[in-house]
Amino acid sequence: MSNLKVFKVRGQHVTEVPGETVSMEVELQRLVEANMETMLGIWFLATEYRTGRHGGRIDSLGLDENGTPVIVEYKRTRDEAIVVQALSYLCWLQDHHYEFENLVRDKLGNEAADTVDWSAPRIVCVAGAFTHHEMVAVEMIPHRIDLVTYRVFGDAVALQLVSAAGGARLTTRSKSTSPVRAASAASKSVQQFLDESPTALRELYADLDELLLSHRDVQMEPQMHYFAYRRFKNIATVRIQPRRGALVVSLRLDPSTVALQEGFTRDLKGRGNLGLQGKHVVEVRITTRQDLDRAADLIRCSVDAA
Known part of the structure; x- marks a missing residue:
């Protein structure tokens, strides 16, 4: 986001407001989690979610407006491991549909849980910056990955979507045999x-x-x-x-x-x-x-x- 400049206007004069990153990664995570629907259009479900034998914790789990599961990972500045780390968590997510749907049911209710769309789970990586190689690499990965940069300008936060790889849809809907989903799949x-x-x-x-x-x-x-x-x-x-x-x-x-x-x-x-x-x-x-x-x-x- 180095090409984004913010200026404070006073009369006919402007003063540049320097963009900064947060001092600690957890600050960024807590800010987004508390405002995830407003900032990203994603309902927040869980933080620091343990992945058991897969190892590690998912920074944030959410569900977007289309009923798609979302993994959100954060880095304070630049870290090329963020995409690889998120992909490893995607492996866990694809093996734990039932566990995720139970989480949705607990947070958002039965209707939301019954219409989770597993055809193309998303990854959202939020960081201070991404390298050119990362932005090229996500275009080659057959999964939906958004790369989002942020900057703090005084008491304002700016987000910029720098890459959005579409990936591929695996199926039209979850393979669950529940009546609600079966009717959806048949239409x-x-x-x-x-x-x-x-x-x-x-x-x-x-x-x-x-x-x-x-x-x-x-x-x-x-x-x-x-x-x-x-x-x-x-x-x-x-x-x-x-x-x-x-x-x-x-x-x-x-x-x-x-x-x-x-x-x-x-x-x-x-x-x-x-x-x-x-x-x-x-x-x-x-x-x-x-x-x-x-x-x-x-x-x-x-x-x-x-």
Whole structure:
């Protein structure tokens, strides 16, 4: 994050605020754990979690907005071992689905535990800096790995996503035979809905996809029932409705800041939503290119909010 400069403004004069790292690694860990949902879009589950015979302790365990298990590791400055260490913990995680799901059940309830998505567990590494070789290496590793740098500027903390490797999805959902998951696995995926859509709707989605990805650092990650677009957090989820010829887009927006229009936008408060958590979610229904043009500013605001 050496290219990030912060200045304090006083009238027409500015003074640079020097960026610093924390004095102790545990300070960084405790800060993120106490604010994990706000900072990373991840629900915090456990700290210093013992991995038994695998050896060591996972700094933080969490669950993201898509129901994906997340391992978070921290380093105060630069340490090339952070990625290797996190990968070793991923081996433990993939062998301990039941233990992790019990942890989710204890912290977040049965519904969250029953919908854990094991197709692509994530690793998030937070450090003062990463080497060029680390950022290249994670692109070659077939797992989802986010590299996040931080700097402390006085009483402010800045995070920067410097690399986000998409990895590969192993399955659509957990192989558990529970009724909830079995029903989910039997339903069509969002990709199947898209493939079966009329040409006009597929082309409209391609335009929407291009618009979302045109914003810096935004990535698309397909889920079972929706396409998720994210930075640190999801900024949008997209569902396909072929019979209605519609793209249903959920955005991270405060409904009170949007002039809601019947048939085009609506407040999702209290209605539940896949992939976007919290009270501030607005749904946008796009059926034409004109609708997409109208939605462009709303999408930009959602990107800015994430």
